[in-house]
Amino acid sequence: MINYNLHQHSNFSDGRDAPEAYVKRALQLNFRAMGFSEHSPLPFPTPFSLKKEKAEAYVRETARLKELYRGQITLYRALEFDFIPGLSDDFYYWRNKLKLDYAIGSVHLVKPGGGDGLWFIDGPQKEKYDEGLKKYFGNDIKSAVKTYYDQVNRMVENQPVEIVGHLDKIKMHNAGRYFREDEKWYRRLVTESLELIKEKGLVAEVNTRGLYKKRSDRLFPDGETLRQVGKMKIPVVISSDAHQPDELNSFMDYAEKRLLETGIKSVVFFQKGNWEEIPLI
Numbered sequence: 001m002i003n004y005n006l007h008q009h010s011n012f013s014d015g016r017d018a019p020e021a022y023v024k025r026a027l028q029l030n031f032r033a034m035g036f037s038e039h040s041p042l043p044f045p046t047p048f049s050l051k052k053e054k055a056e057a058y059v060r061e062t063a064r065l066k067e068l069y070r071g072q073i074t075l076y077r078a079l080e081f082d083f084i085p086g087l088s089d090d091f092y093y094w095r096n097k098l099k100l101d102y103a104i105g106s107v108h109l110v111k112p113g114g115g116d117g118l119w120f121i122d123g124p125q126k127e128k129y130d131e132g133l134k135k136y137f138g139n140d141i142k143s144a145v146k147t148y149y150d151q152v153n154r155m156v157e158n159q160p161v162e163i164v165g166h167l168d169k170i171k172m173h174n175a176g177r178y179f180r181e182d183e184k185w186y187r188r189l190v191t192e193s194l195e196l197i198k199e200k201g202l203v204a205e206v207n208t209r210g211l212y213k214k215r216s217d218r219l220f221p222d223g224e225t226l227r228q229v230g231k232m233k234i235p236v237v238i239s240s241d242a243h244q245p246d247e248l249n250s251f252m253d254y255a256e257k258r259l260l261e262t263g264i265k266s267v268v269f270f271q272k273g274n275w276e277e278i279p280l281i
Contacts, residue, residue, distance in 0.1 A: 002252045006035035006270060007080065007104060007165065007205065007239035012058045013038035014048035016244040019061055023069055025245035033270070034248070035076035036062050037104055040094055042082060049082065059098055076101040076270065080165055083155035084111050084118065091159040102270060104205065105155045106165035110148050112136040121148065121170055124215065129173035141178040142185055145170055149189040156196045162270075163237060164197055166207040166220035175216075181223060190225050197234055203268055203275065204234050206259065208251035209241035219255055230264040235275060237268050256280055 009015035010022055019036060026034045038058060039049040050058060062077040069075060078100050081091050084107075095103060110119040110132075119132035137144040148170045156164060168190065171181060179186055197204060206226070210216030221229065229236060238255045242248045259267070260280055268275040 002238050003031050004033040005240055005248050006237060007037050008242035009038055012054060013050045019065060021245045023065055025248055026073055029249050031073060033074040035078045037078040037080045040079045040081040055098060078102050080104040080106055082108055083159060084109055085154060095160060102162045104163040104165045105159055105161035107148060107151050110151060113147060126173045146189060149193050152193050153196055156200055163203045163205050165205050167204060168221045168225050172210055172216050194228055194232055198232050204229050204236050206236050206238045206255050207241050208255050212250040219258060227262045230262050235268045236264060
């Protein structure tokens with residue numbers, strides 16, 4: 001049974017509760033570790049990212065909680081970085097400024113090549129996904145999805161992250177409507193990204209949020225992509241991507257079963273700056 005979560009959001013970004021509420025819930029769940037991972041600051045207003053003016057408060061509060069709960073639970077300070085070519089800050093800047101323990105790298109906003117605007121692929125509304133696909137890519141799903149994975153690849157190649165967040169989240173609002181995951185062009189894009197993740201020695205996150213929010217019927221990643229992760233021996237970590245304390249362990253048991261079904265027999269745990277392999281059976 002997984003007893004830690006390295007990906008969650010408090011009210012310093014788009015989570016519902018104060019950081020200490022998550023710590024208290026983690027203790028009730030007998031977690032041995034938890035990582036704060038607010039959405040990184042961005043150079044334009046968003047309803048979800050850590051505000052630059054609150055960055056120092058985030059450091060102070062997480063430092064306070066680390067000390068207060070020392071001996072009861074290990075707490076980490078991290079960010080889930082949004083990578084947007086030409087717009088997001090270099091990850092090194094915030095890593096150093098906030099003295100992060102680790103970093104998650106994700107893509108939620110896709111920047112069209114040579115164009116303005118951003119395609120938002122996340123959130124609860126399929127309509128926004130559809131509108132962006134039409135507005136920025138003329139409903140050319142192959143071009144849009146390729147741009148997404150190219151953006152992921154640029155992040156993996158050039159930015160200092162340990163974990164790649166919800167790699168195939170591009171599938172969520174697709175929901176089988178525009179493309180199938182078994183199409184050759186799509187499999188080539190996924191394989192290219194996985195090869196880069198493997199080459200860089202990064203950890204692939206298995207994210208449960210789509211399931212418990214009822215926005216997806218599968219994990220990110222799942223199916224053939226998850227099987228590839230296992231075959232390539234890319235280390236994985238299960239995260240719930242919690243936005244409120246009661247979500248800290250949501251669908252983690254299910255994710256463990258899915259890993260075993262796809263041939264993945266271990267996950268990794270972050271300890272003292274290193275990744276420790278933990279068998280699932």
